Amino acid sequence: MAVTRDDVLHIAELARLGIDPARADELTKELSAILSHMEVLSHVDTTAVSTTAGVGAGGTPLRPDIGVPGVSSAARASIAPVMRDGFFIVPRLATHEDSGESTA
Amino acid sequence: MSVENYTHLGAAQIASSVRAGDASPADMVRASFNRATEIGAGHDELNIFLHSDEKGSVEEAEQMQTRIRGASDIGVLAGVPVAIKDNIASLGLPTTCGSKILKGYVSPFESTAVARLRANGALVVAKTNMDEFAMGSSTENSAFGPTRNPLDVRCVPGGSSGGSAAAVAAGITPIALGSETGGSVRQPAAFCGVVGVKPTYGRVSRYGLVAFASSLDQIGVLGRTVDDAALGLESIAGFDKMDSTSSDADVPIYRLAALGKPAPEARNPDTEAIRIGRSPVPLPPPPGPSTLEGVVIGKPKEYFPDSLDPEIARLCERAFDRFRSMGATVRDVSLPRSPLAIPVYYILAPAEASSNLARFDGVRYGLRVDPGKGLKAMYEATRSEGFGPEVTRRILLGTYVLSAGYYDAYYKKAQAVRTLIADDFRAVFTSGVHAIFTPTTPTTAFPIGAISDPYEMYLNDIFTVTANLAGVPAISVPIGRVRRLPVGGQIITAHFDEYEMFRVAYALEAGLGAEAHQ
Numbered sequence: 001m002a003v004t005r006d007d008v009l010h011i012a013e014l015a016r017l018g019i020d021p022a023r024a025d026e027l028t029k030e031l032s033a034i035l036s037h038m039e040v041l042s043h044v045d046t047t048a049v050s051t052t053a054g055v056g057a058g059g060t061p062l063r064p065d066i067g068v069p070g071v072s073s074a075a076r077a078s079i080a081p082v083m084r085d086g087f088f089i090v091p092r093l094a095t096h097e098d099s100g101e102s103t104a
Numbered sequence: 105m106s107v108e109n110y111t112h113l114g115a116a117q118i119a120s121s122v123r124a125g126d127a128s129p130a131d132m133v134r135a136s137f138n139r140a141t142e143i144g145a146g147h148d149e150l151n152i153f154l155h156s157d158e159k160g161s162v163e164e165a166e167q168m169q170t171r172i173r174g175a176s177d178i179g180v181l182a183g184v185p186v187a188i189k190d191n192i193a194s195l196g197l198p199t200t201c202g203s204k205i206l207k208g209y210v211s212p213f214e215s216t217a218v219a220r221l222r223a224n225g226a227l228v229v230a231k232t233n234m235d236e237f238a239m240g241s242s243t244e245n246s247a248f249g250p251t252r253n254p255l256d257v258r259c260v261p262g263g264s265s266g267g268s269a270a271a272v273a274a275g276i277t278p279i280a281l282g283s284e285t286g287g288s289v290r291q292p293a294a295f296c297g298v299v300g301v302k303p304t305y306g307r308v309s310r311y312g313l314v315a316f317a318s319s320l321d322q323i324g325v326l327g328r329t330v331d332d333a334a335l336g337l338e339s340i341a342g343f344d345k346m347d348s349t350s351s352d353a354d355v356p357i358y359r360l361a362a363l364g365k366p367a368p369e370a371r372n373p374d375t376e377a378i379r380i381g382r383s384p385v386p387l388p389p390p391p392g393p394s395t396l397e398g399v400v401i402g403k404p405k406e407y408f409p410d411s412l413d414p415e416i417a418r419l420c421e422r423a424f425d426r427f428r429s430m431g432a433t434v435r436d437v438s439l440p441r442s443p444l445a446i447p448v449y450y451i452l453a454p455a456e457a458s459s460n461l462a463r464f465d466g467v468r469y470g471l472r473v474d475p476g477k478g479l480k481a482m483y484e485a486t487r488s489e490g491f492g493p494e495v496t497r498r499i500l501l502g503t504y505v506l507s508a509g510y511y512d513a514y515y516k517k518a519q520a521v522r523t524l525i526a527d528d529f530r531a532v533f534t535s536g537v538h539a540i541f542t543p544t545t546p547t548t549a550f551p552i553g554a555i556s557d558p559y560e561m562y563l564n565d566i567f568t569v570t571a572n573l574a575g576v577p578a579i580s581v582p583i584g585r586v587r588r589l590p591v592g593g594q595i596i597t598a599h600f601d602e603y604e605m606f607r608v609a610y611a612l613e614a615g616l617g618a619e620a621h622q
Contacts, residue, residue: 055575
């Protein structure tokens with residue numbers, strides 16, 4: 001199943017990756033070549049086979065349902081560019097590409 | 105004990121000397137940094153370290169010396185210098201995953217594995233170079249330049265844990281932590297002539313391991329010898345309430361496998377005392393002549409194709425001969441779906457990565473590139489600038505196989521074939537086979553820049569990736585050299601049977617002796 005240039009641009013947008021037009025052609029070839037090796041799987045009969053999403057053996061042990069201390073405020077502050085009253089100050093995110101008001 | 109001999113000391117020897125007061129932790133840390141300088145671990149030479157702080161490490165060691173004077177419980181890794189792959193969170197040093205997008209990021213919390221190493225007395229000396237976000241098999245994909253193989257600087261050290269394998273191979277630390285998603289500990293261990301172990305999925309907490317493909321990721325251990333790897337793994341293994349996928353299965357004392365005996369039925373006060381470092385009982389001695397009487401070793405035909413390098417095949421045959429000479433039975437077995445593992449892995453791992461790496465968006469971590477055209481443009485500019493070519497390729501591949509119209513054909517199909525691959529292992533282990541032996545890699549270390557085709561690079565994982573898909577433990581042990589470069593042999597056992605894996609590994613190491621590095 002060959003990947004088209006439009007496919008690459010579409011999935012790049014879904015993945016929030018800006019792709020240079022020249023690189024898009026290169027990626028189209030690379031992804032098509034990689035996916036051609038995956039075709040072998042289509043010949044495997046899996047009609048009666050369940051899917052495996054994880055290989056954890058013996059189930060998932062649970063911890064007691066009680067609160068645990070979070071990361072200390074000092075540690076949080078050490079990685080925050082700006083804090084005020086214990087809260088992170090971050091760039092405004094409510095704006096969109098048509099507004100040009102994205103930075104705080 | 106003289107630190108002049110540092111590069112030949114095992115972790116157990118260092119810890120025993122420190123616990124006995126014959127050597128100080130600070131001496132060991134200085135010896136580690138001296139060795140790093142001597143061999144050229146810095147950026148312009150082997151490029152093994154991404155971050156280190158000699159002053160801070162020495163201060164930490166001196167604090168430990170003070171604790172030693174007043175306490176008997178100082179841990180089985182007392183004073184042992186360790187290196188940590190840069191995708192495992194550690195306090196005091198950055199965690200960048202070899203990526204520009206996390207440049208300068210310092211984690212505010214510590215991974216459980218590193219916390220347990222420290223609790224056992226280990227001293228972190230460096231964060232090591234790696235393929236960006238663990239995506240690669242050569243450590244050439246690091247945003248901070250490739251690591252070189254200490255055994256031949258023209259060659260790669262393997263990857264993605266290439267920096268950790270190189271640190272151990274260069275004699276900088278006897279133990280280093282790496283991480284595995286498809287062979288990223290075992291393959292560099294094989295390329296660098298050291299031991300690398302990937303435990304059962306769930307054996308070691310993933311808390312603080314930056315996620316690549318969560319259903320496959322495991323922290324592993326690189327060691328100069330099997331004993332180093334065993335000591336390292338038993339120090340970090342066990343249930344952790346911070347990781348819902350960690351198992352509460354009992355952790356045996358892996359070093360007792362050096363005595364060549366089957367796993368103890370239950371803990372007893374002596375072995376438990378050895379585990380927590382309180383015991384006056386000496387640690388088990390280095391392995392002597394060993395026996396594998398009654399052990400059945402499986403030889404899967406799919407891992408010995410006609411195309412396998414005949415010299416690598418010859419070294420594997422020598423290993424099988426050693427197993428036989430120690431009383432083991434070698435039995436031909438089949439893992440028929442293993443040849444499908446690379447396509448399965450390179451669908452599932454990128455799919456999970458495309459989701460996991462969505463968090464790196466310029467808002468929460470590290471790099472932010474804001475062209476001033478809104479949120480979406482900021483995401484795209486940050487991620488395009490921050491991720492390297494291989495990470496970009498895998499995110500796109502993962503997004504594609506998860507997208508509408510392709511989900512069933514690729515992702516769901518790969519999940520079903522993963523079941524079949526795991527079934528193959530189950531069938532072999534329930535047929536009376538105790539351990540499977542294969543080559544770790546199809547080739548020895550290759551020259552830097554020699555492989556440019558992405559899929560050709562992916563084939564480096566062809567013998568290792570199945571253990572990740574099935575979730576079973578596996579270890580790579582040096583079995584000789586081809587054209588002066590190391591070759592690794594892989595021992596795979598059933599889920600949570602690391603004890604048997606170490607028993608066979610100790611025996612092979614003892615059986616080969618110096619031939620393992622010739």
